[in-house]
Amino acid sequence: MAYxxxxxxxxxxxxxxxxxxxPRIFHFMxxxxxxxxxxxxxxxxxxxxxxxxxxxxxxxxATEFLSVIRYGDVLDIHVFISRVGRTSATFEFRLHREATGxxxxxxxxxxxxxxxxxxxxxxxPDRLRAAFESCKAE
Amino acid sequence: MAYxxxxxxxxxxxxxxxxxxxPRIFHFMxxxxxxxxxxxxxxxxxxxxxxxxxxxxxxxxATEFLSVIRYGDVLDIHVFISRVGRTSATFEFRLHREATGxxxxxxxxxxxxxxxxxxxxxxxPDRLRAAFESCKAE
Amino acid sequence: MAYxxxxxxxxxxxxxxxxxxxPRIFHFMxxxxxxxxxxxxxxxxxxxxxxxxxxxxxxxxATEFLSVIRYGDVLDIHVFISRVGRTSATFEFRLHREATGxxxxxxxxxxxxxxxxxxxxxxxPDRLRAAFESCKAE
Amino acid sequence: MAYxxxxxxxxxxxxxxxxxxxPRIFHFMxxxxxxxxxxxxxxxxxxxxxxxxxxxxxxxxATEFLSVIRYGDVLDIHVFISRVGRTSATFEFRLHREATGxxxxxxxxxxxxxxxxxxxxxxxPDRLRAAFESCKAE
Numbered sequence: 123m124a125y126x127x128x129x130x131x132x133x134x135x136x137x138x139x140x141x142x143x144x145p146r147i148f149h150f151m152x153x154x155x156x157x158x159x160x161x162x163x164x165x166x167x168x169x170x171x172x173x174x175x176x177x178x179x180x181x182x183x184a185t186e187f188l189s190v191i192r193y194g195d196v197l198d199i200h201v202f203i204s205r206v207g208r209t210s211a212t213f214e215f216r217l218h219r220e221a222t223g224x225x226x227x228x229x230x231x232x233x234x235x236x237x238x239x240x241x242x243x244x245x246x247p248d249r250l251r252a253a254f255e256s257c258k259a260e
Numbered sequence: 261m262a263y264x265x266x267x268x269x270x271x272x273x274x275x276x277x278x279x280x281x282x283p284r285i286f287h288f289m290x291x292x293x294x295x296x297x298x299x300x301x302x303x304x305x306x307x308x309x310x311x312x313x314x315x316x317x318x319x320x321x322a323t324e325f326l327s328v329i330r331y332g333d334v335l336d337i338h339v340f341i342s343r344v345g346r347t348s349a350t351f352e353f354r355l356h357r358e359a360t361g362x363x364x365x366x367x368x369x370x371x372x373x374x375x376x377x378x379x380x381x382x383x384x385p386d387r388l389r390a391a392f393e394s395c396k397a398e
Numbered sequence: 399m400a401y402x403x404x405x406x407x408x409x410x411x412x413x414x415x416x417x418x419x420x421p422r423i424f425h426f427m428x429x430x431x432x433x434x435x436x437x438x439x440x441x442x443x444x445x446x447x448x449x450x451x452x453x454x455x456x457x458x459x460a461t462e463f464l465s466v467i468r469y470g471d472v473l474d475i476h477v478f479i480s481r482v483g484r485t486s487a488t489f490e491f492r493l494h495r496e497a498t499g500x501x502x503x504x505x506x507x508x509x510x511x512x513x514x515x516x517x518x519x520x521x522x523p524d525r526l527r528a529a530f531e532s533c534k535a536e
Numbered sequence: 537m538a539y540x541x542x543x544x545x546x547x548x549x550x551x552x553x554x555x556x557x558x559p560r561i562f563h564f565m566x567x568x569x570x571x572x573x574x575x576x577x578x579x580x581x582x583x584x585x586x587x588x589x590x591x592x593x594x595x596x597x598a599t600e601f602l603s604v605i606r607y608g609d610v611l612d613i614h615v616f617i618s619r620v621g622r623t624s625a626t627f628e629f630r631l632h633r634e635a636t637g638x639x640x641x642x643x644x645x646x647x648x649x650x651x652x653x654x655x656x657x658x659x660x661p662d663r664l665r666a667a668f669e670s671c672k673a674e
Contacts, residue, residue, distance in 0.1 A: 134551065134559065138553075148282065152281075156408060180325055181325050183325075184322050185320065194444040238277060241328065271413060271581060277414075291548070424559035424562055428557075458601070
């Protein structure tokens, strides 16, 4: 089952065209990723970084912006993992307008486990791997 | 010839890991796009929106984050157009660290010409088309 | 009684010093203000702007940053109105770390009611005034 | 003499009301402060932090937003120091629209020298102090 989280579009997210400035959509996805680590994996992202010294920087992005996102929209964001390798995983994000269910953005991002001191790739720790493998598309 | 612009990474761009928070890299590319419209096309992006009522929202993104970008880095950003269709164009961005020439990020984004009132696709106006077609990779 | 809302500090809010980049604290206060309009006043801020054509730009700020705010902090933000004039009101923000109750930031901002088309000052509409007047410090 | 730097308002700085989202104005002032350290003081802000382990977090802000700042505005930002104490200094920012000279924002911010490891106050190092003391209002 995909993990789902909820996010409200704020005044500061919207540009002069009245829609979300698209770089902010990547911020929304990062926020959803942080919620996923805290709520689903059970390891708050800041503890992962601070205490375990591991981070998951993004190495590739493939995103389709299917429909505009507007101020006041409440987003229902689905997060799941479509592939788990030794050191990397592919995170999938689906942003829906909660009120209508319409899918607004669809993204696929490869993230790599790195040691935050050396920036070298490391194996994904077992308990994270187990969580990643269980989080599949609906 | 690709259009080139220069951007300095700022304190507020960098996250606690000491590298640029990746959603900010999309902001950098948007800034480079604005410079491209003003300097290369000869139509400041805000005039395009305000006076001609045309914008170029992004509909797809494909990005590779090849190397981390750090605070204090000066970026040499290359912008060119790899494809021009009737209503859309594919913008290419190559972010290099100016000091070393190393390519740090490579992105390809499809942008669609839309009427900013109706959000309907429109044909790319001729003078923009001519500029887009002349802006090829080096 | 002050209005209270809750906000979690995100990865993208934090700078390389490991603390919240201070311009983001003003964003947090704006988010709290939007929550105040939606939850306490009963008029979502975007409806106020879109349907009634009224906004509340900030004209002065006086802020004390009492203690640093860190990644992962959950903020308990108190909002109240210390003065209501004909066209302006003074909004007070108190940001506390929820876990300890410690006050981290204290701000006082004068906001003016303006017609969003003309940017002229307007009288604060009655139903907003009543809500503002009832929202006092604890 | 005040230090002066130049900044162009970007698409992503502007909100749906067509004016700069006010928390961004604090980002503009931070950018001007970084330019001041690099150009006027002669110590790039990131070297100060990385190599000398000293930062200047903001402890109080007093700002007047005199006039709206719009997309496409080019800002002429004046920075000067109105008071230098043992561990703190008061930074003054005056944002002008370059095209007209009109002052748009006036801010006064107290910054404290801190050791970035311990967050304890430290004396302002002599060469910074000399630079601060020489940078007075025009």
